[in-house]
Amino acid sequence: MFHLQSLELLHWDYCQRVSMPLDGAIITIAGPNGSGKTTLLDAMRTLLGLECSGGRTFRTYARHANADTAWLRALVDNRPRGRQNSSRPFASSLLYADQVTLACRIERHGGDWQRKYILVEGVHEIEELAKRPDKEWLGIEAWKRRLEAAGLTRAIGRVLALEQGQTDRLCELSPKELLRLVFEVFGDQEVLDRYEQARNHQQQLLKEVEQAAHELSHTQAQVSDLANRVNSYQQYQLRLKERERLATEVLPVLQWSEGRQRTANHLRELHRQRLFAAQDQRQMSAKRAELHSLFVAHEAAKHKLVELEAQRKQARADFDAAREAERPLELLSKREEELKALAAVETDAKELGERLASLSGQQHQLREAYTRANDQSRKAQAAMEALTGQRLPPPPVEVTRFRKALDEAGIVHHVLADCIDIADEAWRAAAEGMLRPSRWVVVLAHSSDESRAFALAAKERYRHYVVADGETVPAQVPKDSLLAALKVNAKLPGWLLRQLASIRCVKDTEAGAQQSTKSGGEWITPDAYYRDGRGGRSLWVEPRDYQFGVSALDSQRGALERELTRYDAELTRIAKEQAEVERQLKDVQRAAQGHKAAQELAERGADFAEARARLPALRQARVEASTRMGQLDQEHDRALTQSTRSERDYEAAQGGLKASEANVLRVQREHEGRRDELRAAAKASREARAAFPSSWVQPSRIASLRDEFENAKQAEIAMRHVQQELDTGLNNGTWEVDPQVQERHARMSVSVLEQTTQLEDRRASNEMARIAAFNARERYIDVLRATVRRYKKNVQELGELAGVNAQAELPHLDNDDTVLAQAGLHVKFNFDGKGEVGLNDGEASGGQQVLKSLILLVGLMKDDETPGGFVFIDEPFAHLDVRNIQLVGHFLRSTRAQYLLTTPITHNVEVFEPSEITLITSKKTRGDRWAPPIAVLARRPEKGVYD
Numbered sequence: 001m002f003h004l005q006s007l008e009l010l011h012w013d014y015c016q017r018v019s020m021p022l023d024g025a026i027i028t029i030a031g032p033n034g035s036g037k038t039t040l041l042d043a044m045r046t047l048l049g050l051e052c053s054g055g056r057t058f059r060t061y062a063r064h065a066n067a068d069t070a071w072l073r074a075l076v077d078n079r080p081r082g083r084q085n086s087s088r089p090f091a092s093s094l095l096y097a098d099q100v101t102l103a104c105r106i107e108r109h110g111g112d113w114q115r116k117y118i119l120v121e122g123v124h125e126i127e128e129l130a131k132r133p134d135k136e137w138l139g140i141e142a143w144k145r146r147l148e149a150a151g152l153t154r155a156i157g158r159v160l161a162l163e164q165g166q167t168d169r170l171c172e173l174s175p176k177e178l179l180r181l182v183f184e185v186f187g188d189q190e191v192l193d194r195y196e197q198a199r200n201h202q203q204q205l206l207k208e209v210e211q212a213a214h215e216l217s218h219t220q221a222q223v224s225d226l227a228n229r230v231n232s233y234q235q236y237q238l239r240l241k242e243r244e245r246l247a248t249e250v251l252p253v254l255q256w257s258e259g260r261q262r263t264a265n266h267l268r269e270l271h272r273q274r275l276f277a278a279q280d281q282r283q284m285s286a287k288r289a290e291l292h293s294l295f296v297a298h299e300a301a302k303h304k305l306v307e308l309e310a311q312r313k314q315a316r317a318d319f320d321a322a323r324e325a326e327r328p329l330e331l332l333s334k335r336e337e338e339l340k341a342l343a344a345v346e347t348d349a350k351e352l353g354e355r356l357a358s359l360s361g362q363q364h365q366l367r368e369a370y371t372r373a374n375d376q377s378r379k380a381q382a383a384m385e386a387l388t389g390q391r392l393p394p395p396p397v398e399v400t401r402f403r404k405a406l407d408e409a410g411i412v413h414h415v416l417a418d419c420i421d422i423a424d425e426a427w428r429a430a431a432e433g434m435l436r437p438s439r440w441v442v443v444l445a446h447s448s449d450e451s452r453a454f455a456l457a458a459k460e461r462y463r464h465y466v467v468a469d470g471e472t473v474p475a476q477v478p479k480d481s482l483l484a485a486l487k488v489n490a491k492l493p494g495w496l497l498r499q500l501a502s503i504r505c506v507k508d509t510e511a512g513a514q515q516s517t518k519s520g521g522e523w524i525t526p527d528a529y530y531r532d533g534r535g536g537r538s539l540w541v542e543p544r545d546y547q548f549g550v551s552a553l554d555s556q557r558g559a560l561e562r563e564l565t566r567y568d569a570e571l572t573r574i575a576k577e578q579a580e581v582e583r584q585l586k587d588v589q590r591a592a593q594g595h596k597a598a599q600e601l602a603e604r605g606a607d608f609a610e611a612r613a614r615l616p617a618l619r620q621a622r623v624e625a626s627t628r629m630g631q632l633d634q635e636h637d638r639a640l641t642q643s644t645r646s647e648r649d650y651e652a653a654q655g656g657l658k659a660s661e662a663n664v665l666r667v668q669r670e671h672e673g674r675r676d677e678l679r680a681a682a683k684a685s686r687e688a689r690a691a692f693p694s695s696w697v698q699p700s701r702i703a704s705l706r707d708e709f710e711n712a713k714q715a716e717i718a719m720r721h722v723q724q725e726l727d728t729g730l731n732n733g734t735w736e737v738d739p740q741v742q743e744r745h746a747r748m749s750v751s752v753l754e755q756t757t758q759l760e761d762r763r764a765s766n767e768m769a770r771i772a773a774f775n776a777r778e779r780y781i782d783v784l785r786a787t788v789r790r791y792k793k794n795v796q797e798l799g800e801l802a803g804v805n806a807q808a809e810l811p812h813l814d815n816d817d818t819v820l821a822q823a824g825l826h827v828k829f830n831f832d833g834k835g836e837v838g839l840n841d842g843e844a845s846g847g848q849q850v851l852k853s854l855i856l857l858v859g860l861m862k863d864d865e866t867p868g869g870f871v872f873i874d875e876p877f878a879h880l881d882v883r884n885i886q887l888v889g890h891f892l893r894s895t896r897a898q899y900l901l902t903t904p905i906t907h908n909v910e911v912f913e914p915s916e917i918t919l920i921t922s923k924k925t926r927g928d929r930w931a932p933p934i935a936v937l938a939r940r941p942e943k944g945v946y947d
Contacts, residue, residue, distance in 0.1 A: 002089040002150055003077040003898045004044070005099065010071035010126055013039045013061040014924050014931040021936060022074075022900070024916030029902045031921030036931060037902040040919070044900070047072040047104045048152060049117070049144045059113045062106045066929075070106040071126045075099055090119070092149040097121040103129050105137070117143035153185065171852040172840045175824025178856070179788075179811060182825060185860040186787045191780060192820070198773045199817075205766045209759065216755050223752050226745040232736035239726050239735075246719040249696055250705055254712035256688045257702050263681045270674055273667075284664060287657045294650040301643035322622040329618065332611040363582065370574045374694050377567035383544075384560045399440045402462045411453055412445035412757055419443075419490035421549035426526055427485040427505060432546050433528035433539025434482060434503065439547050440464040443491055445757065467493040480504050482524060487549075509536075778815040785813055788825065794859035795827060805830035806855055827856065915939065 004022040009015045013036065020040075029037045042052040042061065052058065062070045078100040080087045090100050101124045106115045116137035118129060138146065173181065183189035395403075395417065406413050417439045422428045441464050444453055450468035457466050470491025477483045483500035504523040506512040512523040512531055524530045528539040544559030689697050709715040729735040792808035799806025807830075811823040828836040831848050839852070901915070920935040 002100075004074055004900075005077055006075040007040075007044065007047075008071070008073040008126065009040075009043055010069075010073075011062075011065035011067040012043050012070050012072060013064045014929070015039075015065075015934075016930040018934055020919055020934055021917055021938065022898075024938070025898055026914050027898075027900045027917045027919065028915035029900065029919045029921065030905050032905055032923060035921040035923045036934075037921055040921070040934075041900065041902065043072055044074070046115070047074055047102060049140055049147060058106055058115055062108075062113050068108045071129075072104040072106075073126055073129070074102045075123060076102055089150040090146075093119060093146055095119065095121045099123055101129070105129070115140065119143075119146055171849055171856060175811075175826050175839070176822075178827070178839065179823055179825035182787065182791050182860065183784070186790070188780075188784055188787050191783075192777075195773060195777045195780070198769070202766055202770050202773065205762070205769075209762050209766060212755070212759050212762070216752065216759055219748065219752055219755065223745065223748050226741060226748060229736045229741045230745045232734070233739065233741055236726075236729070236735040236737060239722055239729075243719060243722045243726065246715060246722065249692075250709060251712060251715045251719060252688075253692060253696050253702065254705060254709065254715050256685065256692070256697075257706075258712055259681070260685045263678060263685060266674075266678050266681075270671065270678060273671060273674075281664065284657065284660050287653065287660060291650065291653045291657055294646060294653050298643065298646040298650050301646050304642075318621075322618060322624075326615065326618040326622055329611040329615045332607060333615060363578065366574055366578045370571065370578065370694065371698065373567055373570045373574060377564060377571065378695060380560050380563045380567060384557065384564065395440065398460070398462065399464075402442070402457065402460045405456050405460060406442070406453065407753075409452060409456060410756070411449045411456075412753075412760070413442050413449075413453070414445075414490050415439070416441050416443070416492065416496075417547050419488060419492075421487040421489075422485065423487045424485040427482065428546070428548075429528045429540065430505065430524045430526055430530075431482060431485060432541045432548060434500070434524060434530065435548065436539070436541055436545075438465075438496060441493065441496070442466045443470040443493065444468045446760070465493070469494070471497055473497065477501055478504075503530075512536075774815065781813050781815055785810070788813070791825075791859055795855060798855045798859055799829070802851055802855060804851065804855070805836075807836075827852075829855075 006019065006021050006023065008017070008019040010017045012018075015036070029040055031037050038053060039061065042056060042058075045052055046058045046061075052060075076089075076099070078088050078090050078095060079098050088096055099122060101120050101122065103118050103120075103124075103126070104115055105118070106113055116139070118132060118137050120129070120132075180189060183192065394400075395415070399415065403413070403415070416435065420435065422431055442453070442457075442462075444450060444467065447468040450466075453466050453468070456462075471494045472491055473483070473488045474497075478501055481501050482503040482505055483497065485505065486500070502522055504515060504521060506515060506523045506525055508525055509529055512525060512529075515521065515523055516531065522530070522532045524539070528541065530537060530539045542559065544563075695701060705715075709718060726735070730737075788808075788810055792810060795806045795808050807828045809826040809828070811825055812819065813823055814820075827839055829838075829848070829852055830836050837848075905920075916939045918937040920937065922932040922935075924931040
C-alpha cells in the first residue's frame with residue numbers, strides 16, 4: 001500500500017489554502033478542541049473516497065468555505081515494494097513514477113455539490129489539474145476501484161473511517177466478528193460471500209426445480225385426463241363406425257344373402273315341379289301311342305271296307321282322294337304338336353354342353369382373378385389410409401411398442417428415422433438404401449439409462465440397436481460424402497457417423513470403379529449401388545418404402561396411388577371380360593332351353609295355321625265317302641260298325657289327349673309365371689349385389705358375418721343395441737365428441753416430454769453446480785487457514801514489538817456451513833507477566849485496551865512482502881498515563897506503517913515523543929473568514945525510516 005507524503009487543501013471548510021507535509025512515519029495533529037483536527041482527517045478520508053466522521057459529509061465542509069470549488073490534493077509514494085516495477089502500488093493504473101498526485105475537485109452544480117477525482121503521474125499543482133479535460137476525471141465508484149487496486153481495500157477503508165474514540169474498540173469485537181474482519185481485510189470474506197450466494201442461488205434453483213416438478217406432475221395428470229378423453233373419443237368413433245357398418249354393410253348384406261337363399265330354395269322347388277311336368281309329358285306320350293294304335297285299327301277297318309266295296313271304286317276313289325287330301329295337313333298338324341313338345345323338353349347337344357362347360361370355366365377363372373386384384377387393391381388402400389394425418393411414415397408395430405415402453409419408463413430417446421432428413425433429393429435413393437438397416441436404431445439421451453433400456457429391449461425382443469452414447473454431427477464433414485447429403489437434428493451413433501462420412505458419392509459405377517482403382521474406399525451411386533471392401537451390391541429401396549423426412553411420406557403416397565390406379569384398371573378389364581362371358585353363357589343357356597324349336601314354330605306358323613283351318617273340311621269329306629261305301633254292301637255294315645267303334649274309341653282317346661294337353665299347358669303357364677317371378681327376384685338380387693363392394697359379397701365374408709351375427713334379425717338387434725349405447729352415452733355425457741381433444745393430447749404430451757427433459761437437465765446442472773461449489777469451497781478452506789496463520793504471525797510479531805505476549809488460537813475451519821458460521825478468532829494477551837487476558841474480558845487497563853486494539857489493527861495491515869500503508873487514529877492517548885503513552889508510542893515507532901494521530905494540546909508532552917511531524921491547529925477567531933494557518937513541527941529525519 002502507498003504512503004502519504006503531503007496534503008494540500010483549497011477552500012476546504014475554513015481553510016483558504018493550506019499545504020502540509022506528511023512524509024513521516026508518525027504524524028501528530030495537535031490542537032484544542034474544535035480547532036480542525038478531525039477536519040484534516042475528514043479531508044484525507046474524502047480524498048480517499050471514504051465517509052467522513054460524525055455524520056458529516058464533504059458537502060458540509062465545501063459549504064463552509066463559501067466558494068464554488070474546493071480542492072483536495074495529496075502527493076503519495078509510488079516506489080516499488082519489491083524488486084520488480086510491477087510491485088508499485090499504482091502499477092495497475094499504468095503509473096510507474098516514484099510519486100503520484102491524488103486530487104479531488106468539489107464543485108457546486110445548481111443546489112448540490114459534486115466531487116470528481118483524478119490520478120496523475122508525478123507532482124502537479126492544483127492550477128495544472130484544473131486544466132485537465134473532463135474525460136480524465138473519475139466518479140466515486142471508479143475512484144474506489146483504482147485505490148483498491150493500489151491496496152486501499154474496502155475493509156481498510158472502514159478501519160480508516162473509525163471516528164474519535166473508536167480506535168480502542170477493536171478489542172471489543174467478539175471472536176466471530178474479529179475473524180470476519182480478518183477475512184474481510186485479506187479479501188477472503190468476499191469469496192465466502194460469493195460461495196454463500198452460490199449456495200443460496202442453488203437452493204433457490206432447487207426450489208424452482210421442485211416447483212417445476214410439481215407443475216409437471218399437474219401437467220401429467222392433465223395429460224392422463226386427456227388420454228382418458230381421447231380413449232372415450234376413439235371408443236365413440238368406433239361405435240359410430242360400428243353403427244355405420246351395421247346399417248350400410250352387415251344388415252343389407254345379410255338381408256340380401258337371406259333373400260338370395262330364399263330365391264334359390266324357390267328355384268329348387270320350381271325344378272322339382274319341372275320334373276313332375278316331365279312325367280306328365282311322358283304320360284302324354286303313352287296316350288299318343290294308344291291314340292296311334294286306335295288310329296291303325298281304324299285304318300284297317302277302312303281298308304276292309306275298301307276291299308268289300310270293290311264294286312264301288314268310284315266311292316273308294318272319292319274316299320281315297322279325300323284321304324290323300326287330308327293326310328298332308330294332318331302330318332303338318334302332328335309336326336306342330338311334336339315341335340311344341342320338343343320346345344318343352346328338348347335337351348342340348350354334346351357340342352353345346354362342351355361350350356357351356358368352357359364358358360363356365362372361364363367365368364370361374366375371371367372371378368378368381370377379380371378377387372386377387374381386389375385384395376391387392378384393398379391392401380394398397382389400407383396402406384394409403386394409414387398415411388392419413390401422418391407427418392412422417394409410420395414405424396412398425398414392434399418399434400412403436402418398444403418406444404412406448406421406454407416412454408413409460410421415463411427414458412428419453414429418439415430413433416434415427418425421426419432425426420434424419422435428406423438435404424439433397426438427388427441422393428435420396430442412396431441414403432434410403434444405406435440407412436435402411438439403421439432406421440429404428442434407438443439413441444438414448446442419457447447414458448445412465450443404458451441398463452434399463454437394455455432390459456426393456458431384451459424383454460420386448462427388440463431387434464435393432466440401442467445406443468447409449470450418441471455423438472453430434474461435426475461442423476466440418478467431407479463435401480462429397482453421403483453424410484453431407486443428410487440433415488441431422490439430433491445425436492447419432494459414432495460408428496454410423498464415421499461410416500457415412502467415409503462413403504463417397506459418385507455419379508455412376510464407372511466413376512466409382514475409377515476411384516477404387518486410385519484410392520480405394522467405399523462409394524455409392526445415386527441409384528444406390530454400393531461398394532465396400534467386400535464388393536459391390538445394390539441397396540435399392542422402392543419409393544413406397546422410403547422412411548426419412550416428409551418427402552418420404554410423399555413418395556410412399558405417390559407409389560400407393562400408382563398401385564391403386566393399376567389395380568383399378570385391372571379390375572375394370574376383368575369386369576368387362578366377365579360381362580362378355582356371362583352374356584355368352586346366357587346365350588348358350590337359352591339355346592339349351594329350346595329356343596331353336598320355338599324359332600321354327602315361329603317361322604312355320606302360317607303353314608300350321610292353314611292346316612288347322614283346312615283339316616276339318618277334308619276330314620268331313622272322308623267320312624261322307626266312307627258312309628256311302630257302307631251303304632253299297634251289306635257286309636259293309638259290320639265293317640262300318642267296326643269302323644264306327646274304332647272311330648269312337650279314337651275320338652275318345654283324342655279327347656282325353658286334348659284334356660291332358662290342356663292340363664300340361666296350364667301347368668306350363670304356371671311354371672313360366674313362377675319362373676318369371678323368380679327371374680325378377682334374381683335380377684333384383686344381382687342389382688343389389690352390384691351396388692355392394694365386391695369384397696362385401698365374398699362367400700368367406702358372408703360366412704364370417706353369419707358366424708358373428710347368425711342372421712339379419714340378430715344384426716338388426718345389434719344395431720339397435722349400438723344406437724342405444726350411443727344415445728345413453730350422449731345423454732349422460734360419457735362420450736367425448738370433440739375431435740380437438742386428440743390434437744390437444746398430442747401437443748400436451750410433447751410439452752410434458754419437453755418439460756421432463758428440461759427438468760432432468762436442470763436437476764443435473766444444479767447438482768453439478770452444487771458439487772463444484774462444495775469442492776471449490778473445500779479447496780478454499782486451505783486459503784482461509786493460511787490467512788488466519790498469517791494474521792496470527794502478525795499479531796505475535798507486533799506483540800513482541802510492543803513488549804506484550806500476544807497469542808492467537810487458530811479456529812477450527814471445515815467445509816460446513818455451521819462450522820464456518822460458529823468459527824471465531826480468540827486472541828490472548830499477557831501484559832507484564834500478569835497472566836493472559838482476552839479481547840474484552842474487563843481485566844485490561846485503558847492503556848492496555850488501546851494497545852490491544854492497535855496490535856489487532858496494525859496486524860490487519862502488516863505485510864512482510866509489501867510493507868506500507870497508513871492508519872488514521874483519532875486521540876489514541878486519551879485517558880492514558882505517561883507509562884502507557886510511552887508504550888503506545890514505542891509500539892507505533894516499531895511498526896513500519898504510517899500513522900496520522902490526533903491529540904488535544906492538554907495531554908502530556910510525551911504524546912509528541914514518537915512524532916516525526918507535528919501539525920498544530922488553531923481555532924478560527926470570531927469575525928475572521930479563514931482559520932489561522934497550520935503550524936508544522938518536523939523532527940529531523942533519521943536514517944532508514946522508510947527502509
